[in-house]
Amino acid sequence: MIRKESKNDMRLRRHKKIRRTLSGTETTPRLSVFRSNAAISAQLIDDVKGVTLASSSSKELKIKNNNLEAASAVGKDIAEKAKKAKIKTVVFDRSGYLYHGRVKALAEAARENGLEF
Secondary structure, eight states, rough: OOOOOOOHHHHHHHHHHHTTTOOOOOSSOEEEEEEEEOOOOEEEEEEEEEEEEEEEEETTTTTSSSHHHHHHHHHHHHHHHHTTTTOOBOOOEEOOOOOTTHHHHHHHHHHHHTTTT
């Protein structure tokens, strides 16, 4: 019997393929997005040192609804934290998710608040 891959298995496979070429440094960290049914989160990661420079999530911001407004708020918050850390440019890692909906809303909010991709 052949086992069919789940949507998350396919996403993880795409994510591994993307991560082979995508890497963040201290000056241009990787903006990694994680999306679940309950929340959305973003991290600025320096892959050279293996350190998270800043992070934000809808749970941290105490947003109850997980919708486009929550994603926009997380994007705005991560951009403000990046400004405080004197980070202007990032490499966007959508973690295998489609650039649509909440992931797109987070990215656009981060761009509007000063981050360059």
